[in-house]
Amino acid sequence: xxxxxxxxxxxxxxxxxxxxxxxxxxxxxxxxxxxxxxxxxxxxxxxxxxxxxxxxxxxxxxxxxxxxxxxxxxxxxxxxxxxxxxxxxxxxxxxxxxxxxxxxxxxxxxxxxxxxxxxxxxxxxxxxxxxxxxxxxxxxxxxxxxxxxxxxxxxxxxxxxxxxxxxxxxxxxxxxxxxxxxxxxxxxxxxxxxxxxxxxxxxxxxxxxxxxxxxxxxxxxxxxxxxxxxxxxx
Amino acid sequence: xxxxxxxxxxxxxxxxxxxxxxxxxxxxxxxxxxxxxxxxxxxxxxxxxxxxxxxxxxxxxxxxxxxxxxxxxxxxxxxxxxxxxxxxxxxxxxxxxxxxxxxxxxxxxxxxxxxxxxxxxxxxxxxxxxxxxxxxxxxxxxxxxxxxxxxxxxxxxxxxxxxxxxxxxxxxxxxxxxxxxxxxxxxxxxxxxxxxxxxxxxxxxxxxxxxxxxxxxxxxxxxxxxxxxxxxxxxxxxxxxxxxxxxxxxxxxxxxxxxxxxxxxxxxxxxxxxxxxxxxxxxxxxxxxxxxxxxxxxxxxxx
Ligand SMILES: Nc1ncnc2c1ncn2[C@@H]1O[C@H](COP(=O)(O)OP(=O)(O)OP(=O)(O)O)[C@@H](O)[C@H]1O
Ligand SMILES: [Mg+2]
Numbered sequence: 255x256x257x258x259x260x261x262x263x264x265x266x267x268x269x270x271x272x273x274x275x276x277x278x279x280x281x282x283x284x285x286x287x288x289x290x291x292x293x294x295x296x297x298x299x300x301x302x303x304x305x306x307x308x309x310x311x312x313x314x315x316x317x318x319x320x321x322x323x324x325x326x327x328x329x330x331x332x333x334x335x336x337x338x339x340x341x342x343x344x345x346x347x348x349x350x351x352x353x354x355x356x357x358x359x360x361x362x363x364x365x366x367x368x369x370x371x372x373x374x375x376x377x378x379x380x381x382x383x384x385x386x387x388x389x390x391x392x393x394x395x396x397x398x399x400x401x402x403x404x405x406x407x408x409x410x411x412x413x414x415x416x417x418x419x420x421x422x423x424x425x426x427x428x429x430x431x432x433x434x435x436x437x438x439x440x441x442x443x444x445x446x447x448x449x450x451x452x453x454x455x456x457x458x459x460x461x462x463x464x465x466x467x468x469x470x471x472x473x474x475x476x477x478x479x480x481x482x483x484x485x486x487x488x
Numbered sequence: 489x490x491x492x493x494x495x496x497x498x499x500x501x502x503x504x505x506x507x508x509x510x511x512x513x514x515x516x517x518x519x520x521x522x523x524x525x526x527x528x529x530x531x532x533x534x535x536x537x538x539x540x541x542x543x544x545x546x547x548x549x550x551x552x553x554x555x556x557x558x559x560x561x562x563x564x565x566x567x568x569x570x571x572x573x574x575x576x577x578x579x580x581x582x583x584x585x586x587x588x589x590x591x592x593x594x595x596x597x598x599x600x601x602x603x604x605x606x607x608x609x610x611x612x613x614x615x616x617x618x619x620x621x622x623x624x625x626x627x628x629x630x631x632x633x634x635x636x637x638x639x640x641x642x643x644x645x646x647x648x649x650x651x652x653x654x655x656x657x658x659x660x661x662x663x664x665x666x667x668x669x670x671x672x673x674x675x676x677x678x679x680x681x682x683x684x685x686x687x688x689x690x691x692x693x694x695x696x697x698x699x700x701x702x703x704x705x706x707x708x709x710x711x712x713x714x715x716x717x718x719x720x721x722x723x724x725x726x727x728x729x730x731x732x733x734x735x736x737x738x739x740x741x742x743x744x745x746x747x748x749x750x751x752x753x754x755x756x757x758x759x760x761x762x763x764x765x766x767x768x769x770x771x772x773x774x775x776x777x778x779x780x781x782x783x784x785x786x787x788x789x790x791x
Binding site for chain 1: 663666667669670673674676677678679680681682683684685
């Protein structure tokens with residue numbers, strides 16, 4: 255469904271991504287694991303059009319989307335839950351969700367999807383009229399995922415959804431990711447929390463300072479000695 | 489009655505405040521959405537006055553006698569002209585520098601301002617000298633006790649109020665308004681919602697320009713003398729009003745503008761030099777005491 259080939263992305267003179275290649279097959283969960291500064295966020299930002307690509311190609315559903323504007327990529331079917339959630343602080347929870355339906359003409363459909371989000375995350379329903387900025391970290395994460403569900407992409411990009419959450423909440427979020435995937439949404443999950451991510455993923459790629467190095471089925475990666483030492487702390 | 493409790497001054501202050509408010513809103517909206525202090529904004533106000541002037545002479549004969557119709561046409565043309573110029577300034581001068589260091593856009597804004605002023609002065613049909621603004625709506629005075637309220641006061645207050653209510657509804661209630669707030673808070677997140685942020689920014693310049701254009705017409709009718717540099721001082725004062733209210737904050741700009749209008753009127757009644765200087769005294773006070781402005785907070789809607 256998504257294919258990234260020899261991706262290179264620079265911030266000024268800094269080459270954040272040097273040579274990144276991977277595949278995300280339809281219906282699967284793929285995880286991208288790497289240390290701080292490895293380039294995980296940059297990779298997701300390049301896919302959703304927030305960052306310009308220096309060279310390489312990004313293909314989504316057989317269409318070249320390299321360097322397409324972000325607002326043109328969204329309606330093609332990619333939803334991105336960004337690092338740090340980026341909830342609009344002075345818009346209400348409801349308004350945050352409404353805006354996620356910006357590209358959808360049929361507003362009844364937007365309302366239907368919002369109901370779905372409220373069903374998945376009852377805490378979000380309770381706080382519908384509260385300002386986004388007043389939500390707790392966990393609630394903001396739920397809202398961020400909720401927005402992506404309203405946007406309705408077939409491919410969901412998740413940037414460290416477990417960041418800063420208590421272990422119970424991490425489990426809840428990961429369970430929801432599996433549930434969302436079961437409904438037919440393909441997931442590309444970026445995580446530092448490697449063991450949890452490998453648990454739910456089908457395939458995994460290791461990203462090291464701008465290069466994709468090790469890759470394979472998540473189960474095999476979890477057994478890989480190098481990965482165990484570097485990312486699983488065993 | 490002493491000058492400090494003179495109701496006439498309050499009326500004059502509200503009238504001046506209405507004009508400042510319409511200008512200040514453009515400053516604050518543009519700042520909110522692209523963090524740019526658009527120094528050319530006062531010139532959009534001046535262009536509105538000249539567009540109104542031209543529109544009056546173009547349509548005066550055609551709609552002879554129907555003052556209301558004529559005033560409405562003139563208002564629409566003034567707003568549309570300033571809106572177009574604001575839109576164009578954004579497209580040509582600010583957009584290419586959007587992701588460059590802030591200082592570049594700031595300097596460019598000063599450049600755009602000077603360009604407009606000098607171009608207008610040099611343009612033979614306009615020229616650098618003062619022009620008397622035509623009496624689009626004949627002035628009539630209404631006496632209420634010791635105070636005199638002219639119909640122009642009522643028009644200034646009403647036009648400003650209608651536009652401000654419209655803007656508030658737009659920003660609070662409509663999806664486009666919510667998108668404007670979203671873009672002002674987090675551009676990346678807005679893009680991930682599929683919002684074309686350049687479209688939203690253009691729209692913001694259009695609205696800001698239109699409001700400045702309306703202010704230009706009202707100022708022309710109220711203080712009937714126009715010239716190519718007429719935007720500089722009101723522009724600066726409206727900018728200070730926006731800072732006073734909390735730059736980026738829409739209700740703040742309205743509040744700041746009315747405070748400014750009243751303060752200036754009272755101070756002028758006392759001494760005209762103090763009247764001219766009061767705005768700058770307010771600026772210094774705000775920056776010293778409350779740099780975020782009256783309604784500006786850390787997590788305020790920056791639009
Ligand atoms: N806006 C930027 N300007 C300059 N350099 C940047 C920028 N964003 C990221 N970088 C650099 O690019 C590299 C990759 O950053 P990136 O944020 O993609 O890493 P990451 O894997 O997501 O890290 P983390 O786990 O800490 O979120 C880092 O060296 C970082 O310093
Ligand atoms: Mg990151």
